[in-house]
Amino acid sequence: MALPSGTQPASGSAPPAVAVRPGAAFRRRTLADREDLLGRLMLGPTLLYVIALAGIPFLLAIVLSFSDARAGSLSFSLVGLRNFLAILPDPQFHRALWNTLLLTVVSQAAVLVLATTSAVILDAGLPGRRAIRFLLLLPWAVPVSLASLAWVWIFDSTFSVINWTLKALGLLRTWLFWFGDPALAMTAIITVHVWRMFPFATVIVLAGLSAIPQDIREAAVVDGAGFWRRLLQVDLPLLLPVAIVAVLFGVTFTSTDLSVVYLLTNGGPYNSTHVLATLAFQRGILGGDLGQGAAVALFLLPVLVVVAAVMLRLARRTEVGA
Amino acid sequence: MGYVETRDLRKVFGDVPAVDGVDLSVAEGEFLVLLGPSGCGKTTLMRMIAGLETPTSGEVYIAGERMDADVPPRARGIAMVFQSYALYPHKTAAGNIAFPLEAAGVARPAVTQRVQEGAALFGIGRLLPRFPRQLSGGERQRVALARAVVRSPKVFLFDEPLSNLDAKLRALARYELKKLQRQLGTTTLYVTHDQVEAMGLGDRIAVMNHGRVLQVATPREIYDHPADTFVATFVGAPPMNLIEVDDRTLLGFRPERFLPRPAFDPSADVVPFRLRVQHVENLGADRLVYGVLDERARSDQPVIADLPVTVTTPLGEGQVYDFGVERRWVRYFDRQNGARRGGGAA
Numbered sequence: 001m002a003l004p005s006g007t008q009p010a011s012g013s014a015p016p017a018v019a020v021r022p023g024a025a026f027r028r029r030t031l032a033d034r035e036d037l038l039g040r041l042m043l044g045p046t047l048l049y050v051i052a053l054a055g056i057p058f059l060l061a062i063v064l065s066f067s068d069a070r071a072g073s074l075s076f077s078l079v080g081l082r083n084f085l086a087i088l089p090d091p092q093f094h095r096a097l098w099n100t101l102l103l104t105v106v107s108q109a110a111v112l113v114l115a116t117t118s119a120v121i122l123d124a125g126l127p128g129r130r131a132i133r134f135l136l137l138l139p140w141a142v143p144v145s146l147a148s149l150a151w152v153w154i155f156d157s158t159f160s161v162i163n164w165t166l167k168a169l170g171l172l173r174t175w176l177f178w179f180g181d182p183a184l185a186m187t188a189i190i191t192v193h194v195w196r197m198f199p200f201a202t203v204i205v206l207a208g209l210s211a212i213p214q215d216i217r218e219a220a221v222v223d224g225a226g227f228w229r230r231l232l233q234v235d236l237p238l239l240l241p242v243a244i245v246a247v248l249f250g251v252t253f254t255s256t257d258l259s260v261v262y263l264l265t266n267g268g269p270y271n272s273t274h275v276l277a278t279l280a281f282q283r284g285i286l287g288g289d290l291g292q293g294a295a296v297a298l299f300l301l302p303v304l305v306v307v308a309a310v311m312l313r314l315a316r317r318t319e320v321g322a
Numbered sequence: 323m324g325y326v327e328t329r330d331l332r333k334v335f336g337d338v339p340a341v342d343g344v345d346l347s348v349a350e351g352e353f354l355v356l357l358g359p360s361g362c363g364k365t366t367l368m369r370m371i372a373g374l375e376t377p378t379s380g381e382v383y384i385a386g387e388r389m390d391a392d393v394p395p396r397a398r399g400i401a402m403v404f405q406s407y408a409l410y411p412h413k414t415a416a417g418n419i420a421f422p423l424e425a426a427g428v429a430r431p432a433v434t435q436r437v438q439e440g441a442a443l444f445g446i447g448r449l450l451p452r453f454p455r456q457l458s459g460g461e462r463q464r465v466a467l468a469r470a471v472v473r474s475p476k477v478f479l480f481d482e483p484l485s486n487l488d489a490k491l492r493a494l495a496r497y498e499l500k501k502l503q504r505q506l507g508t509t510t511l512y513v514t515h516d517q518v519e520a521m522g523l524g525d526r527i528a529v530m531n532h533g534r535v536l537q538v539a540t541p542r543e544i545y546d547h548p549a550d551t552f553v554a555t556f557v558g559a560p561p562m563n564l565i566e567v568d569d570r571t572l573l574g575f576r577p578e579r580f581l582p583r584p585a586f587d588p589s590a591d592v593v594p595f596r597l598r599v600q601h602v603e604n605l606g607a608d609r610l611v612y613g614v615l616d617e618r619a620r621s622d623q624p625v626i627a628d629l630p631v632t633v634t635t636p637l638g639e640g641q642v643y644d645f646g647v648e649r650r651w652v653r654y655f656d657r658q659n660g661a662r663r664g665g666g667a668a
Contacts, residue, residue: 213406213408215404215405215406215408216408216409216410216411218374218402218404218408219402219404219408219409219410220410220421221374221394221395221396222372222373222374222395222396222400222401222402222479223396223401223421223422223425223469224395224396224422224425224426224473225396225421225422225425226396226425229424229425233410233421234410237412238411238412240412
C-alpha cells in the first residue's frame, strides 16, 4: 500500500514503523479518485448537447419521413413508405442523388491527391513551413457563408477573375457562364468543396506522415528506394489508416453539406445542381412538405452507415502492430 | 587508403559539434566497432557515412570513391540495420527482404531466389509469410539482417542492432553476427555503447567521446593500453582503478590485476598497496571487493578488486590487507589531460 504523502517511515527502529498522520487531508477517497463517477460527470454536458441538438432532431427526422406532416399544419399521421415511394421515380431526386455522389466522389478523390501532395511537400522541410501550414488552414477556418460569397464573385458571370485571367493568358476564346451551365456549375461547386476540405485533410495526412517512425522511412532510403517507390510502397500504405479516417470525415461532410450548393447556385440553373441536402431543404422547408423533405434527407443514411462501418473496419485492419 | 574512410569529418547541430573532426580508416573486410556513451557522436558519424546526414565539413570515401552530398544513400553500396530494425510493418518478412532487391531493379525470379537464400542463411524460411508484428524480437532482428545481406552491399552499417534483444539472446546473436561477417567478409561498421559487445565483435574498436575518436585499436590493445583515462574507465566492468599519485600523475590498474599478496608468485615484480576492505560482493564466479587505499600518501581513494573464484583469501569488511599489482599491469596517466604516459606501456 502506498504511503500517504507527507509521511515517512520512522528511521532507526526495525522494522520501520509507518507513522500515519491523523486527520491527513488525503486519507479519504475524493472525487478525483473515483474515475468512474468523474468520467460520467465530465462526459455529461457533451452527451446532453449531442442528444439535444443531434439525437432528438435525428429521431424526429426519421419519424417525419414516415409521416404526412406539413409545415404550418398540426395534422400528423404515419403513412409508411409513401414519402420514399414518391421520391423514387422523381427525376429531380435522381439528379440530386447523382449530384451528391458525383460531388462526394470527385471532391474526395481530388482532396486526397491534393492533401497527400501538399503534406509530402510540407513534410520535406520547406523554409517557413509553419507559416504555410497556418495559411493552409485558413480556408477551413473561414465561415463557409463568407467564403462562398467570395467564390460567387470569382465565378460571377460578368466579373469572374477566372475568365478574365484565362482570357488574358489567351487560353479562353468564349466566355464561361459558371452558374448558367449545369456542368460548369457542378464544376464550380466541386472546386469550392475541394478548396474547403483539403486543408484539413492536409493537416491530418501531415500528422499521419510524422507518425511514421523515422527509422522506417530512412530504412527505405538506405534500401535504395527512389521517391515514388518510397511514396507508394512505404509512406502511403502506412498512411492508409489515417487517410481512411480523413476520407470518412470528408465523405460525411461533403455528402451532407447544404451550405456550399445553397449559397453558390441554390440548386440552379433549372434545379440541375441540387444535392440531397438542398433538395430536402427545398421540399421540406421552402415547399412545406416536411415528410418528403425528411425522406430525401435520410435517403443516404443507410449508405453512409455502411460506408462508415466498412471504412472503420478497414482502418482497424490496416493498423500496424508494434 | 582504407575501404571506408573519413577525413576530418565534422557535423555541427546549431553550434553544438556532434562529430568533431574524425579521421577514420576501415580496412576491407574489417569489423570496426564505434564505441562510446550515448551522445558521443557515433551514430551521427555512421549516418554521415550512410548519407542520411550531410557533413558540415570533411570527406567520406567508400571503396576509394568520394561520397559527397550528391551521392545519395542508395548509390553508396551500403546496407544498414537499425536499432529498431525498421521493418516495414505492412510487408511480410519476404516482402521486407525483397524490398531492396526490387528497388535495385532485380528481376522477379531472381528476387524470389535471393530472398530464399537470405532466409536460409538466417534460418527464417518458415517465417517468410509472416508480418513483423507476428515475429519475436530475435526473429525480427534476423529479418532485418537478411534484408541487409541479400543485395551484397560493400559495407554493412549496424546501429546497435542487438540492444533490443534480451541478454541471453544477445550473446547468441553476437556470436552469429560475428560468424556471418567472417563468412561474408563484408566490411562492417558497428555502433554500440556496450563495451562487452565491442570487445566481443570488433577486429578493432574506435572509442569515441564528445564527437572525437580517442583511440582506434584492437580490443586487447584498448583494454590493456587505453590511450587515456576515458578509454580506461569506459572499457571494462568494473572500470580501471585510477589513483592520484601526485599533482601531475594518475596511476591505473584493472580490478582483476589487483589481488591479495599471497595470490602472487614470490618472484613477481609487484607494486604493493594496502587495502581497507569496505564491502565484498560475492558474484559466484568472482568476488568484487570495494575498499579504500590505506596508504600514507594516497589514502581514502576508492578502488575495486575483482578476485577470481580461485583466489580464496578470506577478507573481512573493515580490515586492512596487503594487496598488489604486477608492475607490468600498472599504467600512468597525465592528471591534467588524461593522456597515457609512456611508463608501463608495452
